[in-house]
Amino acid sequence: MRPIDPRPLAERLQSIPPFHVMEVVRIAEELESQGVDVIHLEVGEPDFPTSSSVIDRACSALQSGKTRYTDARGIQPLRDALSAWYRSQGLDVPARRIQITVGASAGLLLACAATTNPGDAVLMADPAYPCNPRFVEAVGGKVHWIKTDIASQFQPTCDALEIEATVADRTLMLAHPANPTGQAVPSAELERMIQWCLTTNRHLIVDEIYQSLSFNDALDSSLAISDQHFVVGSFSKYFNMTGWRLGWLVIPEYALEPTQRLAQHLFICAPSFAQEAALSCFEPQALHEAEMHRRELKSRRDLLIPRLEAMGFQVAAEPDGAFYVFVDASGITSDSQQFCAELIRETGVAITPGLDFSESLPPTWIRIAYTQPADRLLEALDRMARFIHD
Ligand SMILES: Cc1ncc(COP(=O)(O)O)c(C=O)c1O
Structure with a gap:
């Protein structure tokens, strides 16, 4: 039996915005089900295994x-x-x-x-x-x-x-x-x-x-x-x-x-x-592995940033840590959400529109998570450069 009137849910549920990255994730899943090689740079978790x-x-x-x-x-x-x-x-x-x-x-x-x-x-x-x-x-x-x-x-x-x-x-x-x-x-x-x-x-x-x-x-x-x-x-x-x-x-x-x-x-x-x-x-074993991974993330950051800048992204400043770089793509697009959706569709590279993190920044920001090994990052950068410059 259903209630006569819809029972109102708590108001806090109405203020939860959708994750804009979910559109990128949806397209990524669709592409992967068709056998396309997707490079995931949208997820906020390291690609390394637990020790x-x-x-x-x-x-x-x-x-x-x-x-x-x-x-x-x-x-x-x-x-x-x-x-x-x-x-x-x-x-x-x-x-x-x-x-x-x-x-x-x-x-x-x-x-x-x-x-x-x-x-x-x-x-x-x-x-x-x-x-x-x-x-x-x-x-x-x-x-x-x-x-x-x-x-x-x-x-x-x-x-x-x-x-x-x-x-x-x-x-x-x-x-x-x-x-x-x-x-x-x-x-x-x-x-x-x-x-x-x-x-x-x-x-x-x-x-x-x-x-x-x-x-x-x-x-x-x-x-x-x-x-x-x-x-x-x-x-x-x-x-x-x-x-x-x-x-x-x-x-x-x-x-x-x-x-x-x-x-x-x-x-x-x-x-x-x-x-x-x-x-x-x-x-010692787990601490050693964690330290190796931290160094690996640093070298990925150093590999990524100059290449992103050469492509026309403005990197806010060198990240001090974590595995994210937040870039302004206003030199490339006025709508990072649309850019991210087209990028995944055309190249299989998944990145996150900045709208998920900010109420006030212009909609041109993007978060890139360097949670892939260096060769996959280079492949992603090549695909992005072709997409932007072709
Ligand atoms: C800044 C920040 N705080 C907290 C969390 C949640 O982390 P946990 O997996 O420990 O719950 C995250 C996850 O991405 C995060 O980026």
Whole structure:
């Protein structure tokens, strides 16, 4: 039996924009079903496998019955291992303050839930990772977009925050480095913004999912500046474990106990076998592999950027890390969505229109994920050059 009237769903469902990249994905699937060789540069996940040492540990964890709920904060050895990992970076982050989460996604949701009341606003850079507004809205908050530009590395500046922030803005959310740009917050600005949050009594959430995937000098965690904010981490990207759904949240002392209580209510715990397996991430084999992959990503970045520039794309600035380059294609097209759809159809190269990341940038931006080996990247670049110049 059907209800008489359609039952209204929550208003937050109406504000979820579609992912423009889904059109590219749809065409890619259609082409692949016809046997066309598609080069995927649209997906935000590394192409490297999870370390075999992690997989072996997961298998033995499952076989030895590690299939039940764990402590809601995460298993103690993993929290200790993360604390030791921070210590190896010169940071004192006690295991007590580390909450194991179901990926960075759950860490972001938990941090938003811990800091945001209905009606509160969260300051966030435009462009941003497209799921961030959903975490804020899920807990009844609103996003206050801060427009950014090439000059500020697409990161907010303290000057902009001082001008734009209102009393409704209770929290600042940063990503360091960010998706879609791969750009970190310059260290002087990071320090100023952390100070600004402290002096204006605002919460701060820093997403550091790409911190270990930095290419220039080792990128300091924001925890080197202060321990009074939330920091989100994940096994997804640096340890190539996207499907394992494992991350962590460093919780500031002032929010510790109630945030942990909320985590228990929302998630019970992160997958137990994945937590056991992740212990191997901090052993020599997996660390060596992760480091080799980081270097490989750097060399892919260095291979890609000059060639994209020669083709007429404007690269915002050299990405500090992650595996994305955000380019302005205004010298080539006035509509990057149409450009991406035609490019995939004509050449089999899949890239992401910038519209998925920004409310305010002109519709000429594109994100390219260098998540393919160098020979495939070169092949993609050749196909793109032919498409643009023919
Ligand atoms: C900036 C950023 N934060 C968080 C996430 C979510 O990561 P996880 O797989 O750990 O949930 C992503 C995934 O692409 C991301 O790019």
